[in-house]
Amino acid sequence: MANAQIPVVVVGSFGDGPVQVSCPQCHQMVLSQVHHSSGLLTYLFCGGLFFCGFVLGCCLIPFCVDRLKDAQHTCPTCKAVLGVYKRL
Numbered sequence: 001m002a003n004a005q006i007p008v009v010v011v012g013s014f015g016d017g018p019v020q021v022s023c024p025q026c027h028q029m030v031l032s033q034v035h036h037s038s039g040l041l042t043y044l045f046c047g048g049l050f051f052c053g054f055v056l057g058c059c060l061i062p063f064c065v066d067r068l069k070d071a072q073h074t075c076p077t078c079k080a081v082l083g084v085y086k087r088l
Contacts, residue, residue, distance in 0.1 A: 014073050014085040016066070021073070025080040032073035032082050038063055039070035041087035 013019065018032045045062035054061075062068045071085040 014071065014083045016071055016085070019073065021082055023075040023078060023080060023082060026075060026078040028075075028077055030075050030077055033076050035072045035074065036066045036069040037072060039087055041070075042068045044088070 013021075014032075016034070018034050020029065020031050022029050042062045045068055046059050049059040049061065068087065070087055073082040073084070074080065075082055
């Protein structure tokens with residue numbers, strides 16, 4: 001039997017940092033692990049810096065700043081995706 005995918009829910013209670021939440025897959029109370037990935041806000045900042053004249057690599061700075069990226073929360077026990085915090 002194939003693994004059933006748990007739908008990812010964008011929830012307002014998730015943010016930048018780890019949160020304590022009950023995992024729907026393993027039913028344990030865990031502190032979520034946060035993995036950052038580039039999202040719409042990251043690309044908008046990059047484009048804005050590029051058009052302001054920061055062409056020589058400075059427009060890539062937003063890809064190094066976690067505060068401008070989306071955050072994906074996962075369970076440290078079973079690695080299930082608990083939720084996603086999108087900047088935009």
